[in-house]
Amino acid sequence: MRKIIVAESAGFCFGVQRAVDLARKCATENRGEKVCTLGELIHNPGVVESLKALGIGVINSVDEAQSGFVIIRSHGVKKEIYEQFEQKGIKIIDATCPYVKSIHKKVEKYSEKGYTLIIVGDDQHPEVKGIAGWSKNEVYIINSVEQAMSLEVNQPICIVAQTTSIKSHFDAICDVIKGKYPDVLIFDTICSATSLRQAEAERLSKQADVMVVIGGLESSNTIKLAQICRRNCKTVIHTESADSFDEYKLNGAEKVGVTAGASTPRQNITEVVHKMENSMENANLDKSLEDFKRLKVGDIVKSKVIAVNEEEVYVDISYKSDGIIKKADFVQDLYTDLPTSVAIGDEVEAMVTDMNDGVGNVVLSKLKVDELASIKEIQQKYETGETLKGKIAKVVKGGLIVDIGLANAFMPARQYALRYVEDLNALLGKEVEGRIIEFDKDKNKIIFSRRVILQEQLDARRAAEAAKREAALSVIEEGMVVEAPIKNVTNFGVFLDLGGVDGFVHVSDLAWRRVNKPEDLYKAGDVVNAKIVSIDKETNKVKCTIKGLTEEPWVVFTKTFKEGDTGEGTVKSITKFGAFVEVVPGVEGLVHISNLSHEKVESVESVLKAGQLTKFKIMTIDNEKRKIGLSIKDLTEAPKRKPIQNKLYYKEESNSSMEDAFKKYLDK
Numbered sequence: 164m165r166k167i168i169v170a171e172s173a174g175f176c177f178g179v180q181r182a183v184d185l186a187r188k189c190a191t192e193n194r195g196e197k198v199c200t201l202g203e204l205i206h207n208p209g210v211v212e213s214l215k216a217l218g219i220g221v222i223n224s225v226d227e228a229q230s231g232f233v234i235i236r237s238h239g240v241k242k243e244i245y246e247q248f249e250q251k252g253i254k255i256i257d258a259t260c261p262y263v264k265s266i267h268k269k270v271e272k273y274s275e276k277g278y279t280l281i282i283v284g285d286d287q288h289p290e291v292k293g294i295a296g297w298s299k300n301e302v303y304i305i306n307s308v309e310q311a312m313s314l315e316v317n318q319p320i321c322i323v324a325q326t327t328s329i330k331s332h333f334d335a336i337c338d339v340i341k342g343k344y345p346d347v348l349i350f351d352t353i354c355s356a357t358s359l360r361q362a363e364a365e366r367l368s369k370q371a372d373v374m375v376v377i378g379g380l381e382s383s384n385t386i387k388l389a390q391i392c393r394r395n396c397k398t399v400i401h402t403e404s405a406d407s408f409d410e411y412k413l414n415g416a417e418k419v420g421v422t423a424g425a426s427t428p429r430q431n432i433t434e435v436v437h438k439m440e441n442s443m444e445n446a447n448l449d450k451s452l453e454d455f456k457r458l459k460v461g462d463i464v465k466s467k468v469i470a471v472n473e474e475e476v477y478v479d480i481s482y483k484s485d486g487i488i489k490k491a492d493f494v495q496d497l498y499t500d501l502p503t504s505v506a507i508g509d510e511v512e513a514m515v516t517d518m519n520d521g522v523g524n525v526v527l528s529k530l531k532v533d534e535l536a537s538i539k540e541i542q543q544k545y546e547t548g549e550t551l552k553g554k555i556a557k558v559v560k561g562g563l564i565v566d567i568g569l570a571n572a573f574m575p576a577r578q579y580a581l582r583y584v585e586d587l588n589a590l591l592g593k594e595v596e597g598r599i600i601e602f603d604k605d606k607n608k609i610i611f612s613r614r615v616i617l618q619e620q621l622d623a624r625r626a627a628e629a630a631k632r633e634a635a636l637s638v639i640e641e642g643m644v645v646e647a648p649i650k651n652v653t654n655f656g657v658f659l660d661l662g663g664v665d666g667f668v669h670v671s672d673l674a675w676r677r678v679n680k681p682e683d684l685y686k687a688g689d690v691v692n693a694k695i696v697s698i699d700k701e702t703n704k705v706k707c708t709i710k711g712l713t714e715e716p717w718v719v720f721t722k723t724f725k726e727g728d729t730g731e732g733t734v735k736s737i738t739k740f741g742a743f744v745e746v747v748p749g750v751e752g753l754v755h756i757s758n759l760s761h762e763k764v765e766s767v768e769s770v771l772k773a774g775q776l777t778k779f780k781i782m783t784i785d786n787e788k789r790k791i792g793l794s795i796k797d798l799t800e801a802p803k804r805k806p807i808q809n810k811l812y813y814k815e816e817s818n819s820s821m822e823d824a825f826k827k828y829l830d831k
């Protein structure tokens with residue numbers, strides 16, 4: 164089964180299409196006036212004939228123009244030509260291809276700067292002649308490596324290419340010049356539409372049994388296409404149109420490749436292909452032949468970029484006309500540099516917004532398709548409640564504008580947080596997560612909420628805490644002794660982490676003795692034992708005690724001691740009137756100064772020191788007031804005292820003391 168593959172880049176380039184459209188428009192709008200082209204508009208007799216039918220003539224020099232309009236073809240012309248037409252009062256329709264126009268500007272600019280201009284291209288081609296005419300200095304036109312080698316020019320040098328040059332050929336020539344001269348500025352001005360077409364012809368010709376190249380026999384770019392195809396394919400048929408195409412030359416070929424020059428209308432391609440098709444049974448046309456479909460405003464089409472400049476993107480929409488997408492319909496950010504962000508061959512989906520931009524192009528909008536896709540995506544994210552990330556872009560009355568990628572959404576101030584936020588401006592630039600809570604595509608209304616997520620998180624946290632608390636409460640009971648870490652220490656007590664519920668120990672339950680500050684005893688993180696005193700399941704309050712783990716010291720004391728018992732304890736503190744001695748841990752008794760010794764005591768400190776151990780005798784126990792009277796002197800018997808008599812007695816007494824002292828000495 165034979166297969167015909169038509170190159171996607173075949174046929175009119177945007178520059179030629181634009182020129183043809185401009186010419187038709189001019190003729191249509193200015194009926195009755197003379198309209199002509201300077202030289203044949205394109206190298207295609209069929210098209211030239213069709214233009215003639217519209218009243219568009221051809222002149223070959225400025226002198227031939229008498230009045231009306233002159234159309235400058237896509238090849239462009241020298242600068243002086245414009246001046247000459249203007250002087251004659253001829254109105255100019257400038258159909259110079261924007262690519263060629265940009266070469267003119269470069270040549271003018273660098274020649275003014277003193278560069279020597281070198282054009283790589285065919286010196287007989289009108290485009291090359293036109294380019295040369297924009298230089299202020301001498302221009303060298305070369306088209307071979309040999310010419311480059313023998314070239315002698317002044318530096319600095321600026322090199323440009325004829326738009327239809329073959330890239331490898333241009334590079335080889337530039338390499339030679341760069342090797343000879345260091346100060347060379349090179350502009351690869353080969354038209355990307357041309358290089359794309361040539362690359363596709365190269366690729367197709369390597370697979371095809373026969374290559375059919377459609378285009379004017381005089382057309383430079385068509386001739387180059389045929390040359391490229393011949394390098395890879397044995398049978399290459401160069402034909403101008405279906406009329407001159409001999410389908411029998413296909414001669415049983417299974418795979419036929421078709422390409423066409425930049426000046427070949429799509430109609431010509433279709434006619435040639437139909438002729439092939441008619442000559443074949445069971446021809447299997449490539450999908451790219453699905454041409455000339457019906458289009459209407461609102462249709463969404465798949466297209467391929469064929470040219471791009473600062474303001475527009477031209478696309479092939481497989482229609483009789485190419486499509487044009489204005490910058491404002493292509494990108495949101497008008498500072499985008501289209502030529503660097505869009506490449507020839509890029510696939511673009513766009514919506515038809517107008518069937519004719521005035522010069523025959525179908526007007527499209529990529530942004531409308533993006534918008535529809537965004538709306539669809541937003542609807543889906545709204546319905547599924549997907550969590551989205553966004554960036555706060557602006558503060559407006561009543562809330563914030565959040566860029567959620569697909570669109571800008573409004574976030575009312577109360578939807579930002581669970582609590583009131585005073586300064587919304589402080590949120591600018593922040594990344595937020597949220598959900599679309601309201602979407603009305605007709606009103607273009609998207610309400611975004613962060614609060615809804617925070618609330619959910621809070622609810623989930625609370626539910627988890629409640630479950631944990633319930634579990635904790637189910638395993639504790641009053642009277643139970645638990646081991647738990649201290650969560651928090653406050654002035655009025657400590658909170659224990661009972662694994663889901665807090666246990667509270669009041670400061671008065673920390674110890675049997677008086678505690679001024681709980682922090683003197685404990686810090687957060689300490690692990691303590693505590694007894695659960697009460698559980699209130701309604702309020703989830705659990706009261707605990709630490710001191711309750713031990714018996715009350717007074718009870719311990721009364722169980723251990725009674726009046727008259729003796730013991731030993733530490734002097735805890737000294738006062739003027741006596742010393743406090745710890746009888747049992749947590750219970751102190753007072754040794755009054757009068758009970759320290761049988762002898763007269765001047766000061767308590769002369770007998771006892773804080774911290775020292777001392778023996779004591781319990782003299783009194785006041786259960787009501789919880790007071791204990793201690794004595795040290797009653798541990799020993801009081802020394803016997805003689806009554807005071809007279810001087811003589813005094814002397815005897817004095818002698819007696821001496822005897823006692825001696826006796827004590829002997830007793831030692």
Ligand code: SF4
Nearest residue numbers: 176178260262326354
């Ligand atoms: S081939 Fe390129 S430079 Fe020439 S007219 Fe077409 S688009 Fe313009």
